[in-house]
Amino acid sequence: MAVGWETVIGLETHVQLRTASKMFCGCSAAFGAPPNTNVCPVCLGLPGALPMPNEQALKLAARAALGLGCTVHPRSVFARKNYFYPDLPKGYQISQFEQPLATAGSLSYLSPDRGVATATIQRLHVEEDAGKSLHDRFPKQTAIDLNRCGVPLIEIVTGPDFRSPQEARTYLLTLKQVLEYAGISDCDMEKGSLRVDANVSVRRAGETALGTKTEVKNINSFAYVEKALTVERDRQIAVLEGGGTVAPQTMLYDSKTNGVRPQRSKEESHDYRYFPDPDLPPLVLSEQFIAEQQTLLPELPAKKRERFVEKYALSVTDAAVLTADRSVADYYEAVVHAGADAKIAANWVMTEVLADAKDHGDGLRVPPGALANLIGLVRGGTVSHQAAKRVFAEVAERGGEPRNVAEALGVMQVADTGVLASWVGEVLTAHPAEVARYKNGEAKLVQFFLGQVMKVSRGKADPKLAQRVLEEKLTS
Amino acid sequence: MSDPSDALASAKAAADRIVRLKRLNACLTPIKELRKSLTVQASTAHPSGVLYGMPVAVKDNICTLEFTTSCGSKILEGYRSPYEATAVAKLKAAGALIAGKTNCDEFGMGSSTEHSAYGRSFHPFDKTRVPGGSSGGSAALVGAGAVPAALGSETGGSVRQPASLCGVVGIKPTYGRVSRYGLVAFGSSLDQIGVLGRSVHDAARVLSVISGRDPRDSTCEERDSLRLPNVPESLQGFVIGVPKEYFPQDLDPAVRRACDRAIRLLRELGAAVREVSLPHTAYAIATYYIIAPAEASSNLARYDGARYGPRFNGSEDVRALYRTTRGEGFGPEVRRRVLIGTYVLSSGYYDAYYRKAQQMRALIAQDFRNVFDRGVDLLFTPTTPTPAFKAGEKLNDPVAMYLSDIFTVTANLAGLPAISLPIGRIKGLPIGGQLIGQAFLEDEMLEAAYALERAVPAGEEA
Numbered sequence: 001m002a003v004g005w006e007t008v009i010g011l012e013t014h015v016q017l018r019t020a021s022k023m024f025c026g027c028s029a030a031f032g033a034p035p036n037t038n039v040c041p042v043c044l045g046l047p048g049a050l051p052m053p054n055e056q057a058l059k060l061a062a063r064a065a066l067g068l069g070c071t072v073h074p075r076s077v078f079a080r081k082n083y084f085y086p087d088l089p090k091g092y093q094i095s096q097f098e099q100p101l102a103t104a105g106s107l108s109y110l111s112p113d114r115g116v117a118t119a120t121i122q123r124l125h126v127e128e129d130a131g132k133s134l135h136d137r138f139p140k141q142t143a144i145d146l147n148r149c150g151v152p153l154i155e156i157v158t159g160p161d162f163r164s165p166q167e168a169r170t171y172l173l174t175l176k177q178v179l180e181y182a183g184i185s186d187c188d189m190e191k192g193s194l195r196v197d198a199n200v201s202v203r204r205a206g207e208t209a210l211g212t213k214t215e216v217k218n219i220n221s222f223a224y225v226e227k228a229l230t231v232e233r234d235r236q237i238a239v240l241e242g243g244g245t246v247a248p249q250t251m252l253y254d255s256k257t258n259g260v261r262p263q264r265s266k267e268e269s270h271d272y273r274y275f276p277d278p279d280l281p282p283l284v285l286s287e288q289f290i291a292e293q294q295t296l297l298p299e300l301p302a303k304k305r306e307r308f309v310e311k312y313a314l315s316v317t318d319a320a321v322l323t324a325d326r327s328v329a330d331y332y333e334a335v336v337h338a339g340a341d342a343k344i345a346a347n348w349v350m351t352e353v354l355a356d357a358k359d360h361g362d363g364l365r366v367p368p369g370a371l372a373n374l375i376g377l378v379r380g381g382t383v384s385h386q387a388a389k390r391v392f393a394e395v396a397e398r399g400g401e402p403r404n405v406a407e408a409l410g411v412m413q414v415a416d417t418g419v420l421a422s423w424v425g426e427v428l429t430a431h432p433a434e435v436a437r438y439k440n441g442e443a444k445l446v447q448f449f450l451g452q453v454m455k456v457s458r459g460k461a462d463p464k465l466a467q468r469v470l471e472e473k474l475t476s
Numbered sequence: 477m478s479d480p481s482d483a484l485a486s487a488k489a490a491a492d493r494i495v496r497l498k499r500l501n502a503c504l505t506p507i508k509e510l511r512k513s514l515t516v517q518a519s520t521a522h523p524s525g526v527l528y529g530m531p532v533a534v535k536d537n538i539c540t541l542e543f544t545t546s547c548g549s550k551i552l553e554g555y556r557s558p559y560e561a562t563a564v565a566k567l568k569a570a571g572a573l574i575a576g577k578t579n580c581d582e583f584g585m586g587s588s589t590e591h592s593a594y595g596r597s598f599h600p601f602d603k604t605r606v607p608g609g610s611s612g613g614s615a616a617l618v619g620a621g622a623v624p625a626a627l628g629s630e631t632g633g634s635v636r637q638p639a640s641l642c643g644v645v646g647i648k649p650t651y652g653r654v655s656r657y658g659l660v661a662f663g664s665s666l667d668q669i670g671v672l673g674r675s676v677h678d679a680a681r682v683l684s685v686i687s688g689r690d691p692r693d694s695t696c697e698e699r700d701s702l703r704l705p706n707v708p709e710s711l712q713g714f715v716i717g718v719p720k721e722y723f724p725q726d727l728d729p730a731v732r733r734a735c736d737r738a739i740r741l742l743r744e745l746g747a748a749v750r751e752v753s754l755p756h757t758a759y760a761i762a763t764y765y766i767i768a769p770a771e772a773s774s775n776l777a778r779y780d781g782a783r784y785g786p787r788f789n790g791s792e793d794v795r796a797l798y799r800t801t802r803g804e805g806f807g808p809e810v811r812r813r814v815l816i817g818t819y820v821l822s823s824g825y826y827d828a829y830y831r832k833a834q835q836m837r838a839l840i841a842q843d844f845r846n847v848f849d850r851g852v853d854l855l856f857t858p859t860t861p862t863p864a865f866k867a868g869e870k871l872n873d874p875v876a877m878y879l880s881d882i883f884t885v886t887a888n889l890a891g892l893p894a895i896s897l898p899i900g901r902i903k904g905l906p907i908g909g910q911l912i913g914q915a916f917l918e919d920e921m922l923e924a925a926y927a928l929e930r931a932v933p934a935g936e937e938a
Binding site for chain 2: 041042043045046047050051052053080082084085086089090091092144226271273275278279280281395
């Protein structure tokens with residue numbers, strides 16, 4: 001990036017709410033059904049049909065707003081956004097305009113440049129999705145799939161708060177984490193359940209007024225967020241440095257070429273003619289409804305991270321890894337509650353548990369109680385740390401109690417001083433030169449002897465006891 | 477009636493009468509299809525229903541499974557709804573027979589039924605005149621005695637105005653009293669299904685059946701269906717207001733005479749009658765002709781030829797498809813209102829028109845509340861400024877046409893129930909008087925209407 005320029009980015013994120021049915025009718029909101037099968041007179045916009053709001057969607061939307069620190073308004077208004085498009089069967093989208101569900105929230109995220117930064121959430125509103133136009137299904141014809149039509153969405157609009165494409169991406173990942181935590185959405189960009197448009201402008205460092213912005217659309221994967229914004233930022237800087245001006249237009253990102261092109265002017269410049277939807281009375285949410293959504297909100301990642309640092313004496317980095325996913329965080333806490341040392345449990349979860357989950361993709365396979373027991377075996381000297389990894393893998397694969405599995409694998413450590421003494425004797429006899437050097441003062445050779453004992457015992461010797469026996473024998 | 481053979485006989489007789497009245501162009505359903513359907517309906521109707529065997533015609537903008545629903549428009553020619561309106565389902569559940577679809581102004585936009593793609597309907601007593609509109613087909617069929625009752629719909633008077641012109645009773649219930657599910661939307665915040673009937677009782681019992689909550693319409697009130705009042709002995713205790721704004725200097729003298737007679741009769745029945753004022757009345761037509769077209773421009777956006785209804789030539793790309801389908805599929809009055817509505821909602825004009833109209837609407841509603849708060853139970857006004865006018869007379873003067881709704885639009889703007897009933901004849905043509913009630917107090921309004929109906933010599937010259 002050219003020196004002396006500042007980037008300013010704001011994001012509009014559409015998130016599909018995790019409901020069984022659509023926003024205004026009883027049709028399934030599931031992804032992937034055969035085209036035009038999840039439809040009814042309401043979502044098809046047939047003459048005379050009327051919308052009925054989905055209460056579960058309103059609950060999730062309110063919960064999302066509360067999770068983002070917004071004020072949820074006791075009265076908001078559904079509005080019609082009018083435009084013609086074949087996959088918009090009513091000729092308007094039911095959305096919210098002048099009076100959105102929620103305003104004035106914020107979300108803190110870890111900026112790669114500035115440390116903890118805060119994005120303002122200007123508004124959060126509820127709307128229905130449009131259908132899908134498929135231009136490549138039939139030659140020279142457009143096919144329309146209305147399954148997605150009427151699926152519930154929330155739109156989350158930030159202020160112009162990001163100073164780099166990296167920040168925008170980090171915010172988005174943080175947002176995704178919050179929404180997944182609270183069970184609002186599965187946030188799958190590939191399935192379209194999270195979509196993002198960005199407003200981008202640049203200005204000379206030190207300027208306070210905003211430059212002319214463009215809107216970047218068609219960013220359809222997390223991987224492209226940073227790329228698309230970087231490309232557009234660089235394009236704007238090049239235009240301005242070349243003495244030109246940035247046109248306020250919509251740019252479409254093309255991931256194949258990693259470039260942006262302006263949307264044809266015919267496709268934009270809509271006057272949406274918003275007005276309150278007369279089919280839907282103002283949305284009135286009682287204090288009790290809003291309070292209930294607040295109580296149904298789980299502890300969110302930032303809060304949980306802080307608590308983990310405080311309560312379990314973990315580093316911020318470790319706490320961040322453990323709280324990145326709600327199920328992992330819950331798992332970690334269950335291991336600790338089952339009696340494991342918090343720090344050791346953290347190490348286990350961050351290494352073996354996450355690696356296993358990543359390799360097998362079928363969740364956290366070792367029950368938290370079993371892991372706590374395994375950690376106990378290591379701590380009590382019954383199993384070595386190395387052997388414990390084998391036990392973990394075995395429990396993950398086939399289940400079972402760690403102690404039994406360790407026995408079956410023959411990796412229980414030997415703490416019988418008689419047996420240990422015979423192994424020690426064997427080692428000392430085999431290495432007379434080293435014994436002599438030890439006796440001449442090379443005390444650190446004890447580690448060498450210990451290694452040999454472990455080798456002779458094929459890892460079964462309890463290292464602490466073995467060391468004691470060794471030292472006794474060498475000094476006697 | 478509770479015998480299936482009676483229901484069949486009733487169905488056949490209704491079909492015969494509709495055939496004899498073909499000249500009215502009031503029923504759009506082909507007669508063979510109508511006969512066949514009525515026979516099937518009569519044999520499957522619920523004998524225990526309160527409307528068992530009663531033929532009820534239905535305006536063509538209300539969805540039925542039995543017949544096409546074209547809304548009097550070419551753009552929905554041959555359209556068959558895969559579902560039926562809640563009001564129609566309730567009628568059928570009560571044993572009524574759906575006696576065909578009635579002609580109307582396209583999508584309910586008009587006051588004469590001349591704006592139908594299927595030709596104009598005729599006044600039952602004078603073929604040179606219009607039956608009013610937009611529910612003109614329903615009014616003409618009831619007025620000519622083909623059916624005892626018919627469903628219509630109102631956005632600005634489309635049940636009461638043709639009822640007045642055809643000499644029948646027309647009820648527009650409180651907004652939210654009857655489900656709009658399946659009523660093809662024109663101006664959603666004003667639309668309400670209403671009933672035209674031979675008598676107050678016929679209209680009221682149909683209204684009672686179709687009223688009540690509906691989980692498919694969130695603007696429909698969470699209330700039980702309307703309970704019918706008894707016919708009162710007198711109107712002792714009723715306070716009836718006569719708003720002076722509804723009796724302007726230039727009111728047709730014959731209409732004034734008919735109203736004066738009705739007011740005298742109301743007094744004789746024991747009601748206290750007092751003059752009241754609704755000061756914002758003068759703004760009602762302008763307000764209405766901003767709000768209704770604004771909503772219509774959005775409600776009618778779905779008719780684009782992409783999914784249902786006919787497509788017209790030159791539909792190569794999607795913009796052309798919209799242009800030709802909407803340009804040729806809609807008639808001139810619908811196009812006019814879509815353009816007006818689009819204009820008043822555009823950015824830069826929204827505040828000056830739509831927002832201002834909403835503010836005025838609130839003031840008009842407040843006028844009524846003020847009067848009712850001062851102890852007035854009901855208001856009495858003329859329904860229409862004139863009896864039935866000549867076909868073609870107002871066709872090229874939209875404002876003159878709009879003014880025929882001058883006494884009716886206020887009840888729609890304020891969401892209040894209102895009824896028109898015949899109160900006399902002017903040179904042989906019927907004229908109606910209107911009672912406007914308080915929200916959800918249809919029962920009081922109907923009591924007064926019952927009493928006035930019994931007292932008034934509706935067949936006599938005013």
